[in-house]
Amino acid sequence: MDYLSPESMEIMLRLVVATLAGMMIGINRDLKNKPIGMRTLGLVALSAAMLVLSGSVYKGLIYDQDAVSRVVQGILTGLGFLGAGVILRDRSRMEVKGLTTAATVWVAAALGITAGLGAWILTATGCAIALVLLVLGKPLELSANRLFGGTSEEEPNS
Template sequence: MEQWAFWLWEEHSDQIEISLRLLGAALAGMVVGLNRDIHNKPIGMRTLALVSLGSAIVILSGSVYEGLHFGQDAVSRVVQGILTGLGFLGAGVILRDRDRMQVHGLTTASTVWIAASLGVTAGLGAWFITVAGTLATLFLLTYGKRLEDRLVRLFGGNPDADDKLED
């Protein structure tokens, strides 16, 4: 068993480290978002996990995959421009209910932003980061709400509060 684990680490240490970095970023966003959920703030665990994961994806794609025909500073400027522009697009899907303190569309805006991040990684040829980031995103969007509600209940919050964020 030890030989198999050692071989796996030796052969795939870069991919394992990237996966752990992506997981760590998503978990950090989830922890902050869970705190916001417990305190009924207008942002949630999935939203912040997606933002954090997207940031990690962009950083890893820019720092790990340097074998491009362009200089890293040029690629960095392009990435900054893409993400800035997508921030405005994402802001367009966020709506606030005038009658209640509910905000709609933050998770959708996050998915717009993370889709841009995944596009950047694919454009850079960072295929492992693209696939791992896509799988992590799909996991968060598919199971994140159920996990979020369970954790909010576990730590004493109310997942159905009136002034809570609506995604």
């Protein structure tokens, strides 16, 4: 395979976009001092894209749907272990922490899968929605709790 062929350039583009999408989600986690950040989520997205592409690179980017389906299933199964590693439970206060960070692992992998498939609209839209949710989700949640009388862990006496 020629490294400057259009097919090779497309493969490289998909891998770079996947990595950048994962890194963008990870920056949010780094800014919030969470256990998973830019490097980890960039690697999750990159590896997902690599796995999706691995079944098609030698076929000229023509996908066998059954093969891609099995690759995606394998990725999602493996992610459960990585996500579980960032979920912590405080038995004394009966709190579970890290669920949002664990969910970002799934988002990063999904972004990698969509970028690996060349589904640019899905990748861009998914990344944008995830970032909006990560940035604005907590303030909206706190406002809704105050408005509707709920409680939140960031409010005193919760």
